[in-house]
Amino acid sequence: MQIISSPSQIQKTCLRLKKKGRRIALVPTMGYLHDGHLSLVRLAKKHADFVMATIFVNPKQFGKNEDLSRYPRDEKGDLKKLQQAGADLVFMPKLTDMYPEDFQTYVDVEMVTQTLCGASRPGHFRGVATVVLKLFNLTQPDVAIFGKKDFQQLVTIQRMVRDLNLPIRVIGAPIVREKDGLAMSSRNVHLNAEERQDASAIRRGLIKIQDVARRKNLTASQVRSLFYKILPAKKSIQVDYVSCVDRRTLEFLPKIKKTHTLIAVAVFFGKTRLIDNVEV
């Protein structure tokens, strides 16, 4: 497995691979890898003959009071896991190479970033879209894989690809979970034992909503109260949002529709903000 950190070198390497007719799949990550990330690498291998992962903690997608400084890192462990999962190349650029001091160009995807995490994290998706377009330009992928855990991110990138006519197929991968249903996340490492136990209520709440929605027409506010009932009532647990949206446009829905509804949640356990979702 090759490791490259220079942007110009990765671009040269990828252009050369393309000339030779290789089909490139890209899996962008911020590192501290778990089985969710590795499932994307495995899926990528089914769609391409050259699989590239990137590791870059992108400061442009973190707000001022967010957890950039404590975002977990484990370069050595990540490289080992990527090699075992069968990645061919890892691109891990330096911050100053991605964003020199005079950097001033950004990508703004408008409508689909207005709700959910976009509403509570202003500027987050501008940072995401900008770094992903840079990574696309540097690595020239035919296919790019994103997890459905970050559903709004997936939709934002799909929108950007369509709007800017990028010749890339964006594939959404299923959410990989711990045994108790908690969605795997690099941020789970910050949870203390009690928070970790409480956090499994997110999945239980979403399953409950899915179950009831099969039998009853639920309004958005009924969905919310079902979720609150399952979540332990503790001061340290704060719901950021529980929302029903159309999974194509991410517009808020007053009630669950027969098709295309996504229930998405974000919940703080202490200082750690976790997200999850379910398609109903």
Ligand code: AMP
């Ligand atoms: P991150 O390192 O958190 O930026 O995530 C990198 C990629 O992995 C994104 O496309 C995420 O959606 C995806 N991902 C993160 N956690 C999971 C999970 N539990 N299951 C599937 N994909 C995931």
